[in-house]
Amino acid sequence: MSRTAKILSLAFIAFWLLTALAPSLIAPGDPLAINPAQAFQKPGLGHLFGTDESGRDVYTRVVHGARDSLFIGIAATALGMGLAIVLGTAAALSPRWLDEAILRVLEALYAVPSLLMALLIIAFTGPGVGPAIVAVGLSTAPGYARLVRSQIRTLRRSEMLEAATVLGRGPWAKVRNHLVPNALKPLLALVTLGIGQAVIWAAALSFLGLGTPPPAPEWGAMLSAGRTYLHLAWWMSLFPGLAIVVVAAGATLIGRALGGKVKAL
């Protein structure tokens, strides 16, 4: 990664962290403040991104919405990756029959498309932020797990570890000095790519009315509300959507700069 790319990536991450953790610094208003007299204002100086059907400021809501959207995305990815590291490592290091069994479980997880799996889980649990995280996390886990498995298998058979054996390194030194650090780097790239996609899926659930309940500001939920007024107030749909695209595209760019390949998703 070049120096400029590093600085830009860090700036991007810092900006969204700041937005998620301290949204009031960037948008001091109240995202829930209703002002019916100001409903459906076009974007302008008073309201940068316009206002919605209840006169709430869309800019303030987009900024405050970052917290929920990013939290669900990151938490789901963490869950999926955690599960994947356990399953993938187990599969890679296990005898053949257990490896096969784990692969079948992963394939079963794969066979139910992500959003369908999310809906399935919500059918059992009812809607909410928690189920959304579990649903997105579970549906992304098999992809990660396959990568972890192949990564560890490749590394185990690598000349690098062979050379370490020949140099007389013990098993612990090989794992600590070579296996873990070299396996982590592509995972980091993958996690970055994955967060972008997880944010999209999480927003999709809210859009369908199954994630964050209204009136809390969340990008997917805002888009769902905006759809009703599409012909009246395009800005209600445009800006939350752009926020999702910027986060997802930024995550993809950083992930690719870290050497990630979309193939692995």
Next chain:
Amino acid sequence: MNQPVIAVENLRVSFGGTTAVDGVSFTLHAGRALALVGESGSGKSVTARSLLGLSGGRAAADALEICGQDARDLSDGQWRQIRGTRISMILQDALMALDPLRPVGREIGDALKAHGSAPASARRAQVIDALAAVRVPEPERRARQRSTELSGGMRQRALIAQALIGDPQVVIADEATTALDSQLTALVLSQLRDIKEQGRAVLMISHDLAQVAQLADDIAVMRQGKIVEFGPAIEVLGSPQHEYTKTLLQAVPSGVPRFSSLSPGSAVPQCPARPNTTSAALRVNSLSKSFGGHPAVQDVSFELPRGKTLGIVGESGSGKTTTARMVLGIERPDSGTVELLGQGFVPQRESARRELRRQMGAIYQNPLGSFDPRYSVSQLLTDALSQGRTKRSSQYRDEVARLLEQVELDPALGGRNPVELSGGQRQRLAIARALAAKPAVLILDEPVSALDVSVQATVLDLLDRIQLETGTSYLFISHDLSVIEHMSDAVAVMYQGRIVEQGPTEQIFGDPQQDYTKQLLSAMPRLR
């Protein structure tokens, strides 16, 4: 003499701002072979590709005539008329030069499809004929197979058939024998000789003077985009005029006695009395190993005396590398033992022999894969010196510097990542890392096979010097007979998993007893 089929005058090719070919001129006549010899980056391949209009850069020349036609300002459509029918090319690696996803018959037939519109059945018949002409058995069946399904020899023949089917007057062989073992090399060389005798002109691109000597009528030595010496093969090889040609010739190891320098700059110290011990550094007793029922190594035994070199030579698939891996304790043998300095090393629990491992180092053909990609040069050496405890302690700085000096690497390279080093530098680094533990034995598996001749010469000289200075024993594995002859005190010849003959180097090379050894030696290209 009649008109040349190719006449090039002052050819220049550049990529962006860098000049790859800088004023090259030569002529080539029908029924003759010209060799362009040089090392990687000398511009020889770019020169050859310019003759097909495929240099990929900006090419210009004062004259560029192909079969009497001025080819300087041809459109791509006009070039396509020439390619395949007047001039064609055999590329280096048959596995990569034939699309692995398509049957070879289709690949060969594409050359016909590109020119004219013969009906499919006629094309198929022609493809079969072309395969039969290069002596491919069962050409109908082979034509339907993909290159990955063919044996190495079959693949090479298919590649040659592909170049000949359009009946070209000129055939370019771009490193067509590089990386092939000696029997395949002999096969390709004899095919090229046939092509020459059919009255076609052959332009041979190679880095290997000994191979070139088998075929070429004329030799042009290239360096940094220029032809530095040009003349009849006998003169260039017999009485070279240019310094660089002399360096290249000196670098060819075949027939050069042990510890004689192959490279100009390096002084191998004159033989101090080498320890004439009979005690074995390494003793291997009847190692055997099968993979899925197929025996890879059978009953291999040898002894490596202290301070000496044992060469193991054989073709690919002969079991050399499996033997090396068993000796190193990476592959577990089905039966047999290995003793290192009189102590049992194989079979043995890993924890029990870890201490003994410091006495044995390994050098691979491609050292890059054996380095952790996150480590810099000095970190790799610090890691080796500290036995894996640290990679950045300053405590080892002096020792790292001493190791770098020992393998003649610039200390300034310490902060670099091995990816940024040249092939020769990487191999030196691998040697330095192996030497960190002051081992008694080095296992060298094809250590110079991926290097240019002159770089190979410097690495071999370095290995010589280190052996004289430290008394390290070498188990030297190679498919290259001339390297083995130059480096070894004793030689073991492997064939189909067995050692068919072993003995002192002079005896094996001077008076071979077994048929296989004789066959192998007769295929060996020689300069001297």
Next chain:
Amino acid sequence: MAYLGWAARKIGGALVVLWLVATAIFIGIRMIPGDPAEAIMGGPGSQASAEALAAARAEFGLDRPIGVQYLMYLGKLAQLDFGTSYSLKRPVTEVMGEVLPNTLWLALVSLAAAWLLALLFAAASMRASRLGSWLGSMFEIIAAAVPHFWLGSVLIMLFSSALGWLPAVDNGTAAGLLLPVLTLALPLAGFLTQLMRDSLAAAMGSQFALAARARGESRLMVFWRHGLRHASLPALNLTGWAFASLLSGAVVVEAIFARPGLGRSLLSAVLARDIPMVTGIALFSALVYILVMAVAEGIEKFIDPAGAGA
């Protein structure tokens, strides 16, 4: 012979996968707190009648031991009997028969469109200048980052509301299919282009491409005979994943464009907590996924029998 063995392994693997999915759903249903009969009937809020609850108990054997319940459940699935949808009061299989073709058609057309777009973009990027290929890679990243539900709205806004060129809801015509297909295909095309571009560039810069050029083939012929095959392999490898993501997207797209289909039925079933319907749809999509995977693998084997390009 090799194909028979391959097919047997595939079918065996598919059955195991279906069994795992079914078992997971069974466990999921039992984990809903409260009376399972009530849960199946839509949860405590559904106010199911006593007769309905009794019917459910009998149908699922809820008064029997859990092992028997499980076997009864599997036995019914094996006969392709998914029970009765409580919200629609119709057999699940019957509802599926109506909606499944719609969704499959939408997904297949979108898959084809995504492939076509991706191939065009990948091919165009071969000849592009530096700026062009930078713009291309920006486009593919942004396309892959656009959520379906937003893209659908934007397309409706542009082509339907503002320009009035295309209908916003499906009216059965090809024009009505265009916007939903674009919505589904564009993000997928972004992914596929990223995949294809790398392998296409590798193939076009390879030794065999050079050899083909040296035989007298034009760039176009090399692209057609060699580049295309190599570019399609990694994307073909991911067809199962791509199809699954299309089915996911269909849930959203069918909601936005008010198209009847699997996704829309699933959404309303989830909102009504209609467990038999949800179970049926999940299992059906798993089955479809497995079939699509098998077909893709078959095509892959045809292009690359030796597994050389993988």
